[in-house]
Amino acid sequence: MKIAAIQMRSGLDPEANLAALEPMLAEAAAAGARYALTPEVTMIFPENRDQLRSVAAPFEGHPQLRRIGELARQHNMFVHIGSLAVPLEDGRFANRSVLFSPTGEIAATYDKIHLFDADIAGLNAYRESATYRAGEEAVTAEVGDLRLGFSICYDMRFPRLYNALANAGAELMAVPAAFTVPTGQAHWHVLLRARAIETGSYVVAAAQGGQHANGRATYGHSLIVDPWGRIVAEFAHDEPGVLMAEIDPKQVTEARQRIPALRNARDFVVPRLQD
Template identity: 50%
Template sequence: MSKATHGTLVAAVIQMRSGRDVAANIDAATQLIRQAAADGATYVQTPEMTNLLERSRADLFAKISPESEDPSVAAFSALAAELGIVLHVGSLAIRTGADKAANRGFLFGSDGALLARYDKIHMFDVDLPNGESWRESATYQPGGEALVVPVAGTLVGLGICYDIRFPALFRAQAGAGARVLTAPAAFTRQTGEAHWHVLQRARAIENGAFVISAAQGGRHEDGRETYGHSLIVAPWGEVIAEVDGDAPGYALATLELEKADEARRRIPAIANQRSFTVVAPRGGTAGTEAAE
């Protein structure tokens, strides 16, 4: 685990209602990012699929581009440099082939340089009780690398949306020293109402980490509804910033980074973690190795 360091990070979550027009989505995000930066934010995070929410596969591929040609990547890199902020674009739809894409997050430094890119690992392939059905893996290629990135004197773990339901990912990042965890999202209204707050708070509590999750909110042009309620959660589990409701906007909080170290001293769950063996009912076994 990384050595404890003091300091603060002024973080903002941007809540959007991205539609089918990439240029309009870039403009909407840019306006809110500028407002958050003017309000003092030095780290600003946007939601999953900042550049486009489009259920039609044909229309999606007609509008997205490879990373090197994507207008969102260029625009947000330039904006980070102009404002002198760390800009975490929660994710963009990026073309990776003729019929495949990546759900890819980007972290830009205050000089506009690309610090990291993260491809969402866990694909949202579910059938919900209200009849909604999603097969993210039909369009997007999953990533395979969990990232922990230095940002402003601390370490930040990158995640996206459905990743929040897989605690092993965030425990591994926390074990590698991350004091800030992230899960920018486009949670459905149904799953958000049931689970959004408790999942964010659980990941914070069990890892003694801040959790920052910008979200999409409201009814989108492609017909879907997302939950909103962009959050920043402190390491003891309290919500310290929230965009209340589903309307576009932003919320801001000052993260006292020592609070993560303090939470881990109080309850050293990461340090106390042990390896164990699972014994299945039929006699099968599966070994697991705990992160140190």
């Protein structure tokens, strides 16, 4: 099965981002991809919360998603929009991943579980939870002969999620992302390879890359990792493009037989320290 990771440089205009995506989906389909993943914040990469509120469309009848469904059907391909912001009733947003089947129907959705809330020395506090509401359910879905596990960007730092997805049958882990350059240089490759190794799964990571209209710079370097932790395809840059690889479910079975970590895992307790 051929899969594609689509690297983008999304801006502030959803229609312009869709226009940039369309020919890359066509390229992936022409090369034989049965599944294509786009990055986090595919449809709009906002400058601030107010700017996001001014353009984020409701999920029902979403104009760009409607067009993506048409493209999935046209190309007879699973199209996985890594994420987009969906307005919620409490004034916040869901960071939502949407998978379309080759019939153009929505096959599954996933709301990002782990939100980045941090106080960093020398910098302002960062509160992703002030803008987004965390999801509560891990999600898997069938993609051809494979079961796909969903995640988004910061989720990759939480191995328990991927362990749960693998135990639910996931053989391919999707990681759409918009990593900063410093964290990408330090952690991108090692985290993604670790998630593949510890679960014996393929990992496909589609990234935002380059200098964006919102002033942010993202790392790029989309990649596809096999269940043994080998990088089988990678962009060594931050330019938009279509990254392709052929994957084989038998390699998942083989890796999990050679290192049966999922089967060997045990529950345990951590004693409390005495005061």
